[in-house]
Amino acid sequence: MDFTITLSHFCDIHGPRSILCTSKIPLNNDFKTDFIQEEIISKEDYCKSCLLIISTNNNNDNDTVKPSTIKTIDQNYIYFTNQYSISKYQILNSLIKKTLSEEITNYNSNDPVYLGDEIRGYSMVYYFKIKDLEARGSNRRYSIIINSSNEFKILQNYKLIDQYIKTLISNLKESNIKYELNKSKNYSNNDLFLRGKKIQNSNSLIELLNDKDIFIRIHLWFVKILQKI
Ligand SMILES: [Zn+2]
Secondary structure (H helix, E strand, O other), X not given: OOOEEEEEEEEOOOEEEEEEEEEEEEOOOOOHHHHOOOOOEEOOOOOOOOOOOOOOOOOOOOOEEOOOOEEEEOOOEXXXXXXXXXXXXXXXXXXXXXXXXXXXXXXXXOOOEEEEEOOOEEEEEEEEEEEOOOOHHHEEEEEEEEEEOOHHHHHXXXXXXXXXXXXXXXXXXXXXXXXXXXXXXXXXXXXXXXXXXXXXXXXXXXXXXXXXXXXXXXXXXXXHHHHHO
């Protein structure tokens, strides 16, 4: 019940930030409305690359953005995806900071890092990079954290989670490579010169993969995993 799956990244402006977090709540839970994010997000704290953006976002106001919630309901559960976990904000925030701040992280390994303690629960953490010529180091760093207080459940489903998350990461990387290749064919010399000067734009996965529905797709993939565990 307390399983969450979080996609986070290292923002050049804001540091480690949650982009989206999917939770699984029983339909008979009386506190379902607690999982709908009402708090207005300040654009000072989140830039375009940090934000969970779905096409219906209200972006009219200049300084704030209305948070998005994506929902899926099945027979017994409701699955919420928000910018960050409301119920486990502190736990996950501290995990995101820990996992994305450490420079020692090996992004070349596809295998998860397993972390666990009684306070922050048990987590499988996956790291990956997405090419972005406008980011520092020409890459953006991401992590996916599967977290639960129930260690037995995590270990019992380890293989299944591993298979699903690896497939997702490999699909994201593949779309990004295809899109970047296509784009590079269209670069003029002037573009390359400007890029050499490092104009820092905050690109979201929507731009990096050229897919406006990417966050909905990720939500559905996380729901698929949560339905099986
Ligand atoms: Zn940011």
